Amino acid sequence: MTPPPPASPAQAAARKPTGVETLKRASHGLRGRLAEELAEGGVQVSEDAYNLLKFHGSYEQFDRDTATALKQQKLEKDYQFMVRVRMPGGMLTADQYLALDRLADSHANGTLRITTRQGLQFHGILKADLKPSIAAINDTLLTTLCACGDVVRNLMTTSAPRSDARHARLRDDARMLSLALLPQSRGYYQIFLDEAPVAGFDETETLYGETYLPRKFKIGLATPEDNSADVLSNDLAFIALFDDQDTLTGYNVAIGGGLGMTHNRADTFPRLATPVCFVGPDDLLAMARAVVSLHRDHGGRTDRKRARLKYVVEDHGLDWCKARLDAYLGRTLEPPRPMARLHIPELLGWHEQGDGLWWLGVPVPSGRIEDNATATLRTALREIVTQFRVDPIMTAQQDVLLSNVRPEDRDAIDAVLDRHRVVPAASLSTFARFALACPALPTCGLALTEAERVRTPIVASLEAILRRHGLENRRISLRITGCPNGCARSYAGDIGLVGRIPGHYAIYVGGDFDGHSLSFRYLERVPEARLGEAFAPLFAAWAEQGVDDEGFGAFCTRLGRDALLSLAGAVDGALPAA
Numbered sequence: 001m002t003p004p005p006p007a008s009p010a011q012a013a014a015r016k017p018t019g020v021e022t023l024k025r026a027s028h029g030l031r032g033r034l035a036e037e038l039a040e041g042g043v044q045v046s047e048d049a050y051n052l053l054k055f056h057g058s059y060e061q062f063d064r065d066t067a068t069a070l071k072q073q074k075l076e077k078d079y080q081f082m083v084r085v086r087m088p089g090g091m092l093t094a095d096q097y098l099a100l101d102r103l104a105d106s107h108a109n110g111t112l113r114i115t116t117r118q119g120l121q122f123h124g125i126l127k128a129d130l131k132p133s134i135a136a137i138n139d140t141l142l143t144t145l146c147a148c149g150d151v152v153r154n155l156m157t158t159s160a161p162r163s164d165a166r167h168a169r170l171r172d173d174a175r176m177l178s179l180a181l182l183p184q185s186r187g188y189y190q191i192f193l194d195e196a197p198v199a200g201f202d203e204t205e206t207l208y209g210e211t212y213l214p215r216k217f218k219i220g221l222a223t224p225e226d227n228s229a230d231v232l233s234n235d236l237a238f239i240a241l242f243d244d245q246d247t248l249t250g251y252n253v254a255i256g257g258g259l260g261m262t263h264n265r266a267d268t269f270p271r272l273a274t275p276v277c278f279v280g281p282d283d284l285l286a287m288a289r290a291v292v293s294l295h296r297d298h299g300g301r302t303d304r305k306r307a308r309l310k311y312v313v314e315d316h317g318l319d320w321c322k323a324r325l326d327a328y329l330g331r332t333l334e335p336p337r338p339m340a341r342l343h344i345p346e347l348l349g350w351h352e353q354g355d356g357l358w359w360l361g362v363p364v365p366s367g368r369i370e371d372n373a374t375a376t377l378r379t380a381l382r383e384i385v386t387q388f389r390v391d392p393i394m395t396a397q398q399d400v401l402l403s404n405v406r407p408e409d410r411d412a413i414d415a416v417l418d419r420h421r422v423v424p425a426a427s428l429s430t431f432a433r434f435a436l437a438c439p440a441l442p443t444c445g446l447a448l449t450e451a452e453r454v455r456t457p458i459v460a461s462l463e464a465i466l467r468r469h470g471l472e473n474r475r476i477s478l479r480i481t482g483c484p485n486g487c488a489r490s491y492a493g494d495i496g497l498v499g500r501i502p503g504h505y506a507i508y509v510g511g512d513f514d515g516h517s518l519s520f521r522y523l524e525r526v527p528e529a530r531l532g533e534a535f536a537p538l539f540a541a542w543a544e545q546g547v548d549d550e551g552f553g554a555f556c557t558r559l560g561r562d563a564l565l566s567l568a569g570a571v572d573g574a575l576p577a578a
Contacts, residue, residue: 017211020051021301024150024211029185029203030055038131038191044079045127055151055212056188057144058083058130061123065442081125082443083108083133084147088155088178089171090118090394092142094385097392099140101382107133111378114367114398116436116488117218118229119147119154123443134192145188150213152181152292156229157221159395160347161403163355165246170221173238173284177219180285181292183208207289207296214299214307217292218258227342229396230515232272233257233492235309236291238284241339250280252336255291255321256313259486262305263500270491270518271310276322277333290328294321344514347395348425348433350410358410359393359403362417363425366437366452367398380420384413398436429472434513435459436489440482440499447482448499454528455480458497461532462539469543475513476552480505491519494553495535500525507534509556509564519553522561537568 023032032052037045045053050060063078070077085100092100100120104112109124125133134144147154157174158167184203189195205212220231221238231237237254257273279287295309298316313321326332348361364377371378384390384402388409393401405413417424425433438444440451458480466472477493484506490496496508496519505526508519526534542555556564 015302017301018304020150020304021211021214023048023051027052027187029187029205030149030183030212031185031187031191034187035191038127041128043076043127053081055146055149055183056192057086057134057147058125059148061443061445063442064445064447079127080109080123080443081127081130082121082123083125083130083137083144084115084119084121084154085137086143086145086147086154086178087119087394088174089157090114090159090396091171091175092392092394094389094391096140096142097385098382100137100142101378101385103133103136104378107136111368111370113439114364114369114394114400115154116367116396116398116438117154118156118159118394118396120394121147123439131192138193143188146182148216150215150217151183151208152177152213152217152219152288154178155219155221156231156234156396158223158226158228159393159401160226160228160345160351161353161359161391161393161401163353163357165248166223166240166242167226169248170223170240173221173240177221177285177288181207181219181288183212207292209296211301213292213296214301215304217295217309219288222342224340225343225345227344227515228347230344230489230492231257232342232515233259233489234273235295236288237273238287239339239342241278241337248281250278250337251284251287252339253277253279253287253291254336255294256310256318258308258310259489259491260308261484261486261491263484263506265305268305270486271314272492272515272518274313274318275336276318277325277335278337279333283329286329287325290325293328294324298324342514342516346433347397347401348399353403356407357403358405358407359401360405360410360413361395361399361401361425363423363428363433364399366439366455368452369400375421375423377420377422380417380422383416383420387416388413397434429463429466430474431463431466431472431476431478432459434476434493435478435480436493437480438482438487444482446485449482449502449504450528451480451482451488451497451499458528458531462495462535465532465536465539469539471539471543474552477511477513493519494551494556495519497531503528505531507531509538509553511553513551513553517553517557520557520561522556522564534568538564541567 037049059082066078107129108122113121155174155178157170218234219236220229220234222231223240234257239252241249254273254275259270261268298312300307369378390402437451437455440447478495479488479490479493480497481488481490482499493511497505500506507523509522511519546555
């Protein structure tokens with residue numbers, strides 16, 4: 001056989017592992033020089049430390065609002081750190097929440113932000129306060145380890161605190177997987193908690209290997225009737241199936257979800273997880289390890305923009321992936337079982353838990369728990385948690401559920417929220433309640449334009465058009481992101497606004513409210529001021545031509561891009577999607 005020709009320099013370079021891969025291999029269990037750099041003072045860290053810090057739950061950032069003015073004055077950028085808490089299922093005790101609330105003042109910028117993965121994160125932490133902040137979080141019996149980085153991230157599941165076997169099992173599964181899938185390295189504990197090294201302790205990463213995963217790995221758990229975790233947007237989705245007596249029969253497993261992409265790279269794209277098999281109640285952890293191993297062994301390590309598990313599934317096919325999962329587990333896996341359609345329930349407002357107690361879902365615009373001129377939400381939540389000892393739960397919709405409320409305390413809690421001008425869920429339209437936004441500017445280094453800071457005016461503008469047609473309380477979801485990475489799941493809802501250039505968005509439509517289908521790109525580079533103009537004819541057509549309870553995304557998919565463009569006509573400043 002004639003040997004293949006030698007690789008060209010370009011081909012060889014394309015196969016060379018990225019610098020991050022080399023760094024991970026040489027990091028001595030994610031330690032690098034982090035301890036030394038944190039002790040050296042200053043306001044920022046090296047590039048190597050920047051990349052390793054992610055595994056420990058922190059990103060170095062700078063205030064992009066002030067960067068230009070500081071540069072003109074030949075001054076240092078306003079460097080700061082974001083720290084994210086790993087909290088499976090968004091669950092906190094009252095004491096944990098109050099400790100984190102205090103930390104927002106003592107070490108951060110006075111706010112807490114709920115992530116779309118049910119975590120909490122702090123912004124504005126200075127380098128000198130980074131180690132004390134992380135130590136303080138650990139004092140609450142929480143952690144920041146693996147809240148970011150090329151590892152299994154925060155485990156998502158339903159946040160509804162219903163007192164039944166189904167929800168209890170999901171909560172227990174999330175906690176178990178979260179603990180079991182942490183790395184073996186003690187580097188985190190030695191760097192941030194001053195743990196002394198133990199001679200002979202085996203830190204071999206039997207799951208992750210010495211280079212950990214090619215990219216981040218996300219897991220979600222759900223039941224068909226409660227997909228509030230939007231499971232199919234995850235690398236690995238477990239959908240628990242129960243019989244009529246609420247006995248768990250097992251899990252349908254779907255793989256290959258992930259919503260990040262890169263503008264102008266057709267080989268990157270959002271993808272929903274595909275059902276691959278069914279496993280029994282006792283096989284959850286083994287299955288999770290197998291899918292993580294599939295990513296570890298076959299994920300791309302030469303191009304971080306194509307390093308997610310979804311590209312392994314897309315490039316090799318589901319049958320190829322299933323054969324490897326069979327091999328990891330040592331048996332032939334059963335096909336997925338039939339199940340009901342996934343559904344995202346309403347969690348805001350007052351709900352009975354089923355144990356004599358109640359929960360109250362409190363809307364948190366863009367997930368930002370703060371006091372501002374409109375409402376003193378952070379103070380209200382602190383008062384309620386302190387006085388009534390409720391346990392907060394963060395949702396994938398960036399809201400907070402106050403659980404374990406005694407019936408006799410309901411009116412008093414409502415009064416606290418009213419005194420602090422917190423808008424109750426009942427006074428918000430469905431459209432407003434289900435609108436998400438990522439932080440974007442000024443803290444995210446990847447943001448191309450605004451998201452959180454324009455959520456309120458964008459929602460108000462589009463809501464006014466919906467109201468004219470009597471549509472504001474139809475189930476319709478809006479997700480806004482400042483860049484194409486999809487942190488607010490912008491490709492999986494009815495409407496996605498994706499930052500394209502400053503002040504402009506690509507519009508995606510056609511997704512499904514309950515998380516079954518992706519959107520398609522409809523318009524490119526629409527100025528923020530023209531978003532209403534772009535949507536007005538579409539909403540009017542939906543009101544006139546929608547079939548029964550057809551969702552907006554389904555309506556757009558049924559008509560297709562060409563028909564939508566003909567309805568809308570030209571939008572000043574916008575470009576049709578290619």
